[in-house]
Amino acid sequence: MNLIELIGRFHPVLVHLPIGIFVLVIVMDGLTKFEKFSYLSASIRLILGLGIVSAILSLVTGYTLSLEGSNNQDLVDTHQWTAIGTTSLFTAYYLLRQKLMAKQLAHSITLIFLLGMLAWTGHQGGSLTHGEGFLTEGMLEAKATTEQPLDIKDINQAVVYKDLVQYTLNQKCVQCHGAEKQKGKLRLDELSWIKAGGKNGNLINVNNPAEGELIKRILLDDIDEHHMPPKEKTQLTDAELAIFQWWINSGASFDKSVAALAPDAKVIKALASFKEENQKQVTSNKKIRASIEPLDKKRKEKLEKMGWVVSTIALDDYHIRLTGYNLEGTVKDAVDAAAEISDHIVELKLSFSALKDNDLSNLSKFKNIEKIWLDHTDISDISLKQVSALKDLEYLNIVSTNTTANGLRSMMQLPNLKMIYAQGTKITAEERDALKASQSNTKLYFGDSMKSAITDTLFTKKAE
Amino acid sequence: MAKEKIQLEAQSTALSYQTRRHFLGKCRTGMGMMALGSVLDGCNLFSGSNADGSLVSNPLSPRSPHFQGKAKSVIFLHMAGAPSQLEMFDYKPELQKMDGLDCPDSFIQGKKFAFIRGVPKLLGPQANFKQYGQSGLWLSDNLPHFQQVIDDVTILKAVNTDQFNHAPAQLLMHCGTPRLGRPSMGSWVTYGLGSENSNLPGFVVLTSGGRNPDAGKSIWGSGFLPSVYQGVQCRSEGDPVLFLEDPNGFDRDMRKASIEAINNVNELSYKEYKDPEILSRISQYEMAFKMQIAVPDVMSIADEPAYIHEMYGTKPGQESFANNALLARKLVEKGVRFVQLFDWGWDSHGTGEDTALDKGFIGKCLQTDKAVSALLLDLKQRGLLEETLVVWGGEFGRTPMQENRDGKQNSFKGRDHHSDAFSMWMAGGGIKGGFSYGETDPIGYNAIDGKVSVYDIQATILKQLGFDHEQLTYQFQGRPFRLTDVFGKPIDPIIA
Numbered sequence: 001m002n003l004i005e006l007i008g009r010f011h012p013v014l015v016h017l018p019i020g021i022f023v024l025v026i027v028m029d030g031l032t033k034f035e036k037f038s039y040l041s042a043s044i045r046l047i048l049g050l051g052i053v054s055a056i057l058s059l060v061t062g063y064t065l066s067l068e069g070s071n072n073q074d075l076v077d078t079h080q081w082t083a084i085g086t087t088s089l090f091t092a093y094y095l096l097r098q099k100l101m102a103k104q105l106a107h108s109i110t111l112i113f114l115l116g117m118l119a120w121t122g123h124q125g126g127s128l129t130h131g132e133g134f135l136t137e138g139m140l141e142a143k144a145t146t147e148q149p150l151d152i153k154d155i156n157q158a159v160v161y162k163d164l165v166q167y168t169l170n171q172k173c174v175q176c177h178g179a180e181k182q183k184g185k186l187r188l189d190e191l192s193w194i195k196a197g198g199k200n201g202n203l204i205n206v207n208n209p210a211e212g213e214l215i216k217r218i219l220l221d222d223i224d225e226h227h228m229p230p231k232e233k234t235q236l237t238d239a240e241l242a243i244f245q246w247w248i249n250s251g252a253s254f255d256k257s258v259a260a261l262a263p264d265a266k267v268i269k270a271l272a273s274f275k276e277e278n279q280k281q282v283t284s285n286k287k288i289r290a291s292i293e294p295l296d297k298k299r300k301e302k303l304e305k306m307g308w309v310v311s312t313i314a315l316d317d318y319h320i321r322l323t324g325y326n327l328e329g330t331v332k333d334a335v336d337a338a339a340e341i342s343d344h345i346v347e348l349k350l351s352f353s354a355l356k357d358n359d360l361s362n363l364s365k366f367k368n369i370e371k372i373w374l375d376h377t378d379i380s381d382i383s384l385k386q387v388s389a390l391k392d393l394e395y396l397n398i399v400s401t402n403t404t405a406n407g408l409r410s411m412m413q414l415p416n417l418k419m420i421y422a423q424g425t426k427i428t429a430e431e432r433d434a435l436k437a438s439q440s441n442t443k444l445y446f447g448d449s450m451k452s453a454i455t456d457t458l459f460t461k462k463a464e
Numbered sequence: 465m466a467k468e469k470i471q472l473e474a475q476s477t478a479l480s481y482q483t484r485r486h487f488l489g490k491c492r493t494g495m496g497m498m499a500l501g502s503v504l505d506g507c508n509l510f511s512g513s514n515a516d517g518s519l520v521s522n523p524l525s526p527r528s529p530h531f532q533g534k535a536k537s538v539i540f541l542h543m544a545g546a547p548s549q550l551e552m553f554d555y556k557p558e559l560q561k562m563d564g565l566d567c568p569d570s571f572i573q574g575k576k577f578a579f580i581r582g583v584p585k586l587l588g589p590q591a592n593f594k595q596y597g598q599s600g601l602w603l604s605d606n607l608p609h610f611q612q613v614i615d616d617v618t619i620l621k622a623v624n625t626d627q628f629n630h631a632p633a634q635l636l637m638h639c640g641t642p643r644l645g646r647p648s649m650g651s652w653v654t655y656g657l658g659s660e661n662s663n664l665p666g667f668v669v670l671t672s673g674g675r676n677p678d679a680g681k682s683i684w685g686s687g688f689l690p691s692v693y694q695g696v697q698c699r700s701e702g703d704p705v706l707f708l709e710d711p712n713g714f715d716r717d718m719r720k721a722s723i724e725a726i727n728n729v730n731e732l733s734y735k736e737y738k739d740p741e742i743l744s745r746i747s748q749y750e751m752a753f754k755m756q757i758a759v760p761d762v763m764s765i766a767d768e769p770a771y772i773h774e775m776y777g778t779k780p781g782q783e784s785f786a787n788n789a790l791l792a793r794k795l796v797e798k799g800v801r802f803v804q805l806f807d808w809g810w811d812s813h814g815t816g817e818d819t820a821l822d823k824g825f826i827g828k829c830l831q832t833d834k835a836v837s838a839l840l841l842d843l844k845q846r847g848l849l850e851e852t853l854v855v856w857g858g859e860f861g862r863t864p865m866q867e868n869r870d871g872k873q874n875s876f877k878g879r880d881h882h883s884d885a886f887s888m889w890m891a892g893g894g895i896k897g898g899f900s901y902g903e904t905d906p907i908g909y910n911a912i913d914g915k916v917s918v919y920d921i922q923a924t925i926l927k928q929l930g931f932d933h934e935q936l937t938y939q940f941q942g943r944p945f946r947l948t949d950v951f952g953k954p955i956d957p958i959i960a
Contacts, residue, residue: 309660311526325661325799397847421847447845450775450838
């Protein structure tokens with residue numbers, strides 16, 4: 001970090017000065033309207049002046065901070081310009097206050113307007129530091145969960161409009177075209193609104209489906225600004241689009257069932273994948289890990305010095321994948337050092353390391369491990385015993401190790417374990433079959449040998 | 465005399481860092497900050513050095529992706545010259561019926577071809593097709609081994625590019641533009657994710673010997689990214705990396721001492737000039753030193769068991785595609801991020817026996833089919849396929865018409881370059897298995913469904929690695945650049 005960055009980092013603290021001072025000015029100025037407080041008037045000029053100075057300092061530090069870049073550059077830019085605007089307005093007020101005081105009403109309106117500007121600018125700043133939607137997070141949460149999972153047993157009996165089209169509209173469109181917001185004066189949450197269309201005309205054109213705004217905009221290239229849903233939002237799937245088109249082509253009936261509209265082969269395919277997609281959404285939700293603070297820099301450097309490669313899972317997920325291809329010193333020391341930050345570690349890779357059986361004695365501390373690689377090492381069932389403490393484990397790789405069927409059997413009890421790769425272990429062919437036959441959610445993979453293909457000689461001769 | 469010359473050179477080097485752009489860059493914090501800026505620029509008050517006391521942070525140390533990616537490594541198998549999709553994956557029985565007929569006008573009107581002139585004749589598939597696997601995907605008998613892995617693969621049958629000559633099309637495929645100067649996909653990926661093994665390069669390139677791809681080494685270049693991200697070309701015959709060995713009589717300690725001395729000098733000049741390329745150079749010296757031990761080890765296939773050699777069809781000591789396929793597995797297994805294989809000889813125009821679809825082309829298929837299938841099986845049995853995305857393809861496809869170079873029928877059966885629809889496949893790294901996406905018209909000329917562009921392929925690869933392809937950018941010449949330029953959309957239907 002250099003000095004310029006340091007100056008910028010003062011911005012989040014410094015901004016509270018002008019905000020506080022300006023609010024004080026507005027309150028005091030409001031109070032001067034009452035006889036009792038008229039004496040306040042004399043101080044306002046000085047306080048307002050101080051406020052402007054602090055605002056200018058905030059602008060400078062804010063600009064410096066913006067040079068660091070942000071992942072929400074648009075908001076940073078807006079914030080910058082509204083802040084400059086607000087400061088300018090307060091400066092203008094400083095200069096024109098005497099004249100305004102003569103007109104009571106205009107003065108009051110100005111004060112309210114200034115307060116509004118201040119709040120707006122401050123809110124943008126808050127959104128930048130806390131994330132957009134922080135303010136209303138709790139209020140909107142309840143609404144988000146009202147999204148209904150698709151519940152159709154027999155797709156042929158489903159009403160095309162209500163169960164498929166409106167369902168999709170609810171999922172992907174009403175956020176901006178519904179009761180809360182009506183962008184383009186359009187609502188898609190109820191039949192009557194859909195029939196009414198938006199400010200650009202009719203949604204549905206049965207005679208020329210491609211000309212109705214609904215289909216037209218979905219079909220526009222996604223770099224076109226009129227494309228819907230907007231590029232950064234979830235797009236319609238191919239199946240959903242196919243169903244929309246089929247529905248409109250066959251007359252856009254609001255009450256007919258799937259069977260009544262006689263789907264052709266292509267639509268039947270789309271209906272099947274529509275059903276699959278939407279039911280999948282409900283069942284296979286992305287794994288959500290408990291949030292965790294970023295790893296302390298000193299600790300990270302300590303691990304790196306031991307030869308660990310420390311990779312953060314994602315920008316917004318500070319869990320860690322540890323890889324130890326080039327560990328210095330013993331593996332036991334390295335694993336014990338990693339145990340100090342065991343909560344962070346979700347993936348641990350010790351492939352090809354000098355790992356020995358007793359090196360994993362602290363493994364039970366790594367409660368969050370989902371994937372572990374112990375392949376191409378000298379471990380045996382003793383290490384597998386330690387692995388069996390990992391309740392969150394989903395993936396285990398013990399390729400080319402001294403593990404046996406005994407060790408593997410205890411693995412099959414792990415509740416979340418989906419995949420074990422066990423090629424090149426000491427497990428015999430009969431044991432493999434027995435293991436595979438055992439009742440378990442865990443899949444075992446021992447490798448498939450390459451079958452030599454039968455290529456007739458005439459064919460190979462041709463190639464020569 | 466010599467001393468004066470060195471001084472003069474040092475002076476002019478120092479001056480060259482004070483360009484107009486440099487000056488303007490310093491002014492960016494506003495005129496008021498200018499004086500402060502020039503005083504402070506270069507004194508990194510709070511960072512200075514890393515934990516281990518060195519100046520350089522490793523440019524290949526891992527960085528976090530935008531979201532958790534399913535793939536950690538990529539193996540890209542490029543069949544340079546563009547294999548014919550009509551003799552491998554895209555089964556067109558209708559075309560067989562039309563074999564020998566004049567190509568309908570509607571297909572050639574307003575079209576430009578590399579070699580076809582006038583009205584060409586349609587050419588039926590020169591191979592027999594059958595359905596394989598649980599998925600029942602069609603494969604030609606040119607690929608006798610591939611059926612064993614077909615249920616792990618997604619075939620894309622309607623890929624489209626806008627270049628119909630080899631070099632620009634290869635550039636487009638790997639660098640996202642048909643022109644020179646942009647970083648290649650492997651460079652973007654190593655820039656974005658770093659490497660998991662500090663003793664090996666993050667991006668390795670292997671060629672089958674014979675001809676290099678037409679677009680030259682730019683398709684694994686780093687463009688405007690720091691040069692540490694460029695592909696390192698390794699060879700399967702002779703020294704794996706050229707000029708890596710110590711000269712005779714030069715031992716490892718002496719090498720270490722000399723690299724340390726050189727890097728000390730480099731660190732001094734970095735402190736003075738702040739040119740990031742100096743950092744690249746320092747880390748490359750360090751990496752080269754580590755690679756002297758690690759690379760010969762990983763690049764030697766002689767120690768692999770016999771059944772592996774049998775499986776891949778490898779012969780140690782040769783330069784061959786099969787050897788490279790095995791090396792690709794070995795490299796990925798050791799944490800290399802991006803492995804790029806180039807094979808050659810797929811340009812089946814039918815001008816000679818080696819480019820005839822019923823002769824040389826079959827040979828190319830047989831040369832590679834076993835190794836490719838073995839690679840997928842081998843990755844899978846080692847539990848690597850889940851995190852390794854394998855991509856196969858050429859730079860474009862081939863026409864359903866028989867090539868008639870300069871209006872005359874070619875002496876052998878061949879097809880011209882075709883950019884509108886061709887096949888590629890992807891496997892592993894979170895891609896569906898036993899799946900086919902996209903469809904061409906009955907003669908395999910145009911995409912009629914599931915059309916995807918080269919940019920979509922790139923966006924998909926980046927997505928599987930955890931990147932939003934629109935956010936993985938690098939600031940250059942005043943604007944952010946990205947691999948997919950302003951195009952591309954991940955192909956979500958093929959993602960498992």
